[in-house]
Amino acid sequence: MARILVVDDQHLIRSGIVTLLRTVQGLGPVMEASDGEEAVAAAREHRPDLILMDIKMPRLSGLAAAERILALGLDPAPRIVVLTTFDDDEFVYAALRAGCNGFLLKDMPPQQLLSAVTATLSADLLVAPARVRKLVERHALPHGQRSRADADATSVLTGRETEVLGFVAEGLANEEIADRMCVSESTVKTHLHRLMTKLDLHSRAQAVVFAYETGIAQVGGRPEAPGP
Template identity: 80%
Template sequence: MARILVVDDQHLIRSGIVTLLRTVEGLGPVVEASNGEEAVAAARAHRPELILMDIKMPRLSGLAAAERILSLGLEPTPRIVVLTTFDEDEFVYAALRAGCSGFLLKDMPPAQLLSAVTATLSADLLVAPARIRRLVERHAANAVNLPPPRSAGDPADPLTGREIEVLGFVAQGLANEEIATRLRVSESTVKTHLHRVMTKLNLRSRAQAVVYAYETGIVRAGDRSAQPSTPGE
């Protein structure tokens, strides 16, 4: 049973989501917090598998809270999904860059919210890859002078050609099964390569891997079919 933490400073929104989630059979306990500081404390205490986090909150923003939670080294690492509105793309990009797994619109219908929560508990990426890609392409060009995503660094063991290729396909929005077909390998082999990429670069989510690939030039805006590198095991 998955533990879930809902964080929002607006009581009506927070309580509405909590009440909705508590109606779902099979979900674990649902905990709530009203600001970023409470969210960090609740994450430490309850170790949720999923956190729904508002971005704009007093005292400690959702972005800052997400960064702190992801740096705690909790096991398992919680998947953080930011709650947003249509005019907060810049904040969403920063959240994905920091390691959050996706985003949800606050005004989405309850049935869609429940479907999204169920999906993210069993998937690496909540939002459709095409939506993530469009968002990243809009903002990555403005981030070229920034250091790489916070959790990434120069790996002591550099990525192999095949790992770069897999990362490039992930950034283009391909699922593991599609990547396996392109490379003529098994899906488990793709998962192994991707796991090594995430470990070497200290990336916390598939969405953050997409951001990293664009900001470091592994994939460029508009690229849909080019091979990111020469294959090599």
């Protein structure tokens, strides 16, 4: 049974989402927090499987709270979905870059929200791969402006891991990557797990962002060929 934490400083919105989720059979306890500081404390104590996180809150923003929660090293790490009233690419990109799994608009219909929550509990990414690619192509730092530390981080990857990361950046599913590489899907999952562990990445979307910002994937083009 999945444990869910709803974080929003607006009581009416927070209580509405909590009440809605508590009507779903099969879900575990639904907890709530009113700001980012409370969210970090609740995540540490209750270890939720999924966190629905508002972006703009007093004391600590949702993005800052997400970064702190992911830095706690909880195992398994919670999936974090950002709640926003704005379909704003910059907010969404910042959330994905921080390691969040996707975003939802607060004004979406209740049934659609429930479907999205269910989908997030069974999948790593709540944003269509094509949307992720468009976001990173629009907001990723141009070549030559990337952090040297980030660029150097790619040196820890094997050639196969770099190849998998490039395909992930293309938006390919594990099964499609396996077909491209002529290996089993379990092998792809192993490479993906290892590269995400090495790079301290928390979501598939964050891996896509990393690939573009370090040049493994090219803005407006295909990923670079992996090293030897």
